[in-house]
Amino acid sequence: MKKTVIIGGGITGLTTAFYLQELSHGEAEITLVESTPRWGGKITSAHERGFIIEGGPDSFMIQKGAVLELCHMLGLDDQLLSPNSTKRATYVWNRGELHPMPEGMILMAPTMILPFLRSRLISWPGKLRMGMEMLIPPNGKDDESLASFVRRRLGVEALEKIAAPLMAGIYAADPETLSLQSTFPLFPDMENKYGSLLRGMIMLKRVQKRRHEKRAPTTMTLRGGLQQLVDAIRTRLNSQNILLNCRALAVTVTGDRYEIALNDGSRIHADEVVFATPAYVTAGLVQEIDPLLASELREIRYVSTATVSLGFRLSDVERPLDGFGFVVPHIEKRRITACSWSSTKFNHRAPRDHVLIRVFLGGARAESVAEKDEAVLVQLARQELHATMGIIAKPVLAKSYRWHKANPQYEVGHQSRVARIDQIIASHPGLHLAGAAYHGSGIPDCIYSGVKAAKAITNNAPWNRNEIYDTLPAC
Numbered sequence: 001m002k003k004t005v006i007i008g009g010g011i012t013g014l015t016t017a018f019y020l021q022e023l024s025h026g027e028a029e030i031t032l033v034e035s036t037p038r039w040g041g042k043i044t045s046a047h048e049r050g051f052i053i054e055g056g057p058d059s060f061m062i063q064k065g066a067v068l069e070l071c072h073m074l075g076l077d078d079q080l081l082s083p084n085s086t087k088r089a090t091y092v093w094n095r096g097e098l099h100p101m102p103e104g105m106i107l108m109a110p111t112m113i114l115p116f117l118r119s120r121l122i123s124w125p126g127k128l129r130m131g132m133e134m135l136i137p138p139n140g141k142d143d144e145s146l147a148s149f150v151r152r153r154l155g156v157e158a159l160e161k162i163a164a165p166l167m168a169g170i171y172a173a174d175p176e177t178l179s180l181q182s183t184f185p186l187f188p189d190m191e192n193k194y195g196s197l198l199r200g201m202i203m204l205k206r207v208q209k210r211r212h213e214k215r216a217p218t219t220m221t222l223r224g225g226l227q228q229l230v231d232a233i234r235t236r237l238n239s240q241n242i243l244l245n246c247r248a249l250a251v252t253v254t255g256d257r258y259e260i261a262l263n264d265g266s267r268i269h270a271d272e273v274v275f276a277t278p279a280y281v282t283a284g285l286v287q288e289i290d291p292l293l294a295s296e297l298r299e300i301r302y303v304s305t306a307t308v309s310l311g312f313r314l315s316d317v318e319r320p321l322d323g324f325g326f327v328v329p330h331i332e333k334r335r336i337t338a339c340s341w342s343s344t345k346f347n348h349r350a351p352r353d354h355v356l357i358r359v360f361l362g363g364a365r366a367e368s369v370a371e372k373d374e375a376v377l378v379q380l381a382r383q384e385l386h387a388t389m390g391i392i393a394k395p396v397l398a399k400s401y402r403w404h405k406a407n408p409q410y411e412v413g414h415q416s417r418v419a420r421i422d423q424i425i426a427s428h429p430g431l432h433l434a435g436a437a438y439h440g441s442g443i444p445d446c447i448y449s450g451v452k453a454a455k456a457i458t459n460n461a462p463w464n465r466n467e468i469y470d471t472l473p474a475c
């Protein structure tokens with residue numbers, strides 16, 4: 001019987017184990033090891049005093065299908081929750097005020113003229129410069145930074161006030177190094193196809209209108225928090241060989257198998273090993289097998305972030321929470337990068353007559369802030385909410401999460417590095433890389449990478465039944 005060891009019990013490792021178990025009808029011999037005392041990795045939801053607090057991710061994109069498919073298999077369909085459809089506004093903190101993002105903005109490009117012209121977020125010279133985008137020819141580069149692309153096409157103001165805080169916020173990244181090709185390939189595609197991003201966005205809108213496509217939600221969550229997904233997978237896994245508090249220390253080759261050394265001094269042998277760990281951890285684990293692979297993996301940089309959730313009495317918050325929250329441009333020199341109005345974004349997040357607000361700190365341009373201790377983070381978050389939203393009341397609940405070196409940075413050249421890594425790993429039969437570091441860092445990408453690893457292992461297995469592949473999520 002072939003044996004698989006999966007290292008890392010975040011959503012990627014759990015998904016790999018689940019699909020492997022499903023694809024093999026329970027015949028696969030699987031061991032899943034997780035170094036901490038809990039499953040889920042960056043996914044963690046707390047239920048306290050009627051609040052549901054997300055420590056890491058709070059939602060997932062649904063276009064890629066993988067999460068919905070997994071939720072369906074786990075019987076979670078009736079737990080899926082869409083965001084509020086009436087209060088979708090996003091605000092930008094600009095010179096002491098919260099300005100709504102103009103209506104009709106798709107990502108960073110305006111597609112409706114009047115709301116854009118009326119907006120006080122961008123100055124008149126800035127608006128003129130954005131309008132000139134249609135006259136700027138494509139530069140034909142393979143990859144460039146988000147900052148270089150936006151500066152070149154839409155100008156400095158659009159970069160600093162819209163694109164950088166909005167786009168880079170997703171990756172906790174520095175827009176000067178964030179690879180456009182690895183994160184928003186739609187933008188260079190539109191530039192090349194239509195000669196202009198604005199023209200591309202307008203065409204996209206027209207097509208959607210012609211097809212009578214309604215504005216459907218692009219993200220979703222689960223009623224009880226994303227931890228529900230983790231718990232549902234966990235209860236479906238055969239619990240014999242899933243080990244918490246069990247750290248993999250090194251992976252080596254012995255004969256035609258792999259040997260995994262664990263922190264309790266034991267060693268397990270496997271034919272297939274899935275690394276569902278951050279790239280820098282995987283680098284240490286494979287050092288002996290392939291130092292070149294290890295050094296490529298170490299080149300994928302990670303940054304630290306933190307979130308602070310504060311619960312208030314509704315009567316203590318004067319400003320109406322009439323949107324999903326706001327982003328803070330780096331040029332504003334504040335200590336937070338964004339703020340989610342969590343209880344407006346999703347229902348069931350706060351008890352009656354209360355609201356839940358979540359603040360983001362750290363990231364590539366302010367990593368040291370995220371490394372401060374938890375009491376300091378709460379204090380910082382309260383000071384920033386006072387300055388930006390006028391909240392002075394003491395919160396009824398405060399909870400912070402520090403994410404040390406948690407966010408992989410898709411820097412310019414990321415795609416070629418990952419292509420080299422994929423090529424090296426292919427030369428080691430039985431080794432598989434999965435997770436946020438390579439082909440997408442969102443939950444759907446992680447799930448899909450786990451499915452792919454499970455499928456690759458099944459391909460080589462005696463219990464391979466190809467027809468099951470039809471049920472795999474398409475990404």
Ligand SMILES: Cc1cc2nc3c(=O)[nH]c(=O)nc-3n(C[C@H](O)[C@H](O)[C@H](O)COP(=O)(O)OP(=O)(O)OC[C@H]3O[C@@H](n4cnc5c(N)ncnc54)[C@H](O)[C@@H]3O)c2cc1C
Nearest residue numbers: 008010011012035041042056057058247248435436442443
């Ligand atoms: C603050 C924050 C907000 C986010 N928001 C969103 C969002 O809204 N939507 C979205 O789609 N994505 C979001 N993300 C990204 C997403 O959460 C992650 O990319 C995803 O959860 C990563 O899952 P993973 O299983 O690949 O890695 P992880 O969750 O990091 O899991 C890896 C696991 O490996 C374990 N491990 C490490 N070393 C070892 C070892 N030697 N032996 C055994 N186990 C080991 C770790 O303890 C961990 O549990 C967010 C991330 C952060 C930090």
